[in-house]
Amino acid sequence: MVIVPEGYGLKDNNPTTLALFTSRTKTTTIMSQFKDDRQTGRYILWGALALVAIIVFFSSFYTIRSTERGVLSTFGKMSDTVVEDGLHLKIPFIQSIKRVNVQQKKFDGHENSYTRDVQTSEVDYTINYDLVRENVSKLMKNVGDDYHNRIVVPFVRSAMKEAFGNFAATEIVENRDAVRRAIEASLRQTLDSNYFMNIQFQLVDIDFDDQFENAIKEKQVAEQNALKAKNVTIQVEEQAKQTKIKAEADAEAMRIKANALERNPKLVNYEAVQKWDGKMPQYMLGNSVPFIDIK
Numbered sequence: 001m002v003i004v005p006e007g008y009g010l011k012d013n014n015p016t017t018l019a020l021f022t023s024r025t026k027t028t029t030i031m032s033q034f035k036d037d038r039q040t041g042r043y044i045l046w047g048a049l050a051l052v053a054i055i056v057f058f059s060s061f062y063t064i065r066s067t068e069r070g071v072l073s074t075f076g077k078m079s080d081t082v083v084e085d086g087l088h089l090k091i092p093f094i095q096s097i098k099r100v101n102v103q104q105k106k107f108d109g110h111e112n113s114y115t116r117d118v119q120t121s122e123v124d125y126t127i128n129y130d131l132v133r134e135n136v137s138k139l140m141k142n143v144g145d146d147y148h149n150r151i152v153v154p155f156v157r158s159a160m161k162e163a164f165g166n167f168a169a170t171e172i173v174e175n176r177d178a179v180r181r182a183i184e185a186s187l188r189q190t191l192d193s194n195y196f197m198n199i200q201f202q203l204v205d206i207d208f209d210d211q212f213e214n215a216i217k218e219k220q221v222a223e224q225n226a227l228k229a230k231n232v233t234i235q236v237e238e239q240a241k242q243t244k245i246k247a248e249a250d251a252e253a254m255r256i257k258a259n260a261l262e263r264n265p266k267l268v269n270y271e272a273v274q275k276w277d278g279k280m281p282q283y284m285l286g287n288s289v290p291f292i293d294i295k
Contacts (some may be wrong), residue, residue, distance in 0.1 A: 054264060055128075059092035064099065069136045071098040078141045080133055100136050104198070105129050111157055115172060119212055121164060122205040127156060127195045139195045152191065156201075159186035169208060176203055256279035 023136050060222065063086070064070045070083030073096045090097060106128050129152070131139065143150055161184040164172065172179050184201040191199060 007260075013273050050073060056092045060089055061087060062090060062097050063087050064097075067101060067103050068099045069102050069133050071100060071137045071140050073240065074097065080137055080141070081135045082167075099142060100131075102131050102133050102136060105131070107152070108204075109153065109156060111160050113160050115166045115169040119169035121161065121169070121172070122207040123164075125150065125156070125160070126202045128198070128200040128203055129191075130198045132195055134199055135194050143195075147195070155187060155190050156183075158238070159190065163185060166200045169212060172206065173208075176206065177291060179203065204241070229288055 046220075060072075064083055066085045068085065070088070070161045072079045072081070072083055072090065074091075074094060076096075078098075088097075106126065108124070108126050110121050111125070113123060115121060139147055160183055163179050163186065166182065167179055180201060183203075185198065187199050187201060
């Protein structure tokens with residue numbers, strides 16, 4: 001039962017009057033709820049707009065480290081200009097930034113090559129290089145991230161085959177650095193200097209066929225034995241020379257002494273006196289005296 005409040009203008013609880021009152025009450029309640037919901041919707045909308053504004057604000061800034069360079073893209077199209085290190089601005093959702101590490105690159109690789117005398121070699125190598133920083137954007141635009149496998153590796157393979165083909169296997173074993181220098185010089189000439197610089201190449205290991213390596217070892221052993229024998233021969237020859245020189249010196253001394261004795265016979269007695277130890281002999285024949293005619 002609906003009670004009509006006093007002052008509403010009705011003196012009884014007529015059904016028609018009660019229905020009209022109930023309808024007005026429901027309308028007032030719905031309008032009040034609609035106002036509350038609209039106010040809540042405004043809060044949600046403002047909150048969403050504030051969140052979007054914060055995201056847009058922070059998306060407008062980006063940083064590039066000192067070990068990086070940036071490539072800016074607008075609607076997916078890369079710019080030719082390289083972004084230096086530091087704090088920068090971009091248009092959110094329209095522009096994007098790609099960071100490229102420009103620290104020195106180091107890659108290890110493995111290749112098979114043939115020598116001039118058709119010996120198979122398996123080679124482990126290391127290559128170091130720097131990217132030309134001011135052309136990083138062109139490198140990314142024209143080649144992409146996989147520049148090492150697409151550009152560097154094919155040129156390394158070509159330079160190694162050319163260099164190894166100019167040397168015999170024994171020459172490579174004896175002078176590996178000459179091969180390394182030849183490969184490095186070729187890479188510095190062939191790799192695009194617009195993209196790569198400070199190229200350094202190292203041969204880590206060269207593995208030949210087992211039979212060839214055994215032959216090299218046997219040759220080295222034979223050379224060492226030959227050198228040892230040669231040294232012995234030289235030593236014997238030197239000793240013979242020394243003996244000959246000593247004999248010639250002794251003969252010359254004897255010749256000089258003989259000439260002196262021939263010119264002065266009394267020198268014999270003088271030599272005997274020089275060698276006498278001051279003791280008289282225990283046995284003498286007759287009245288002989290060891291030294292005579294010393295005047």
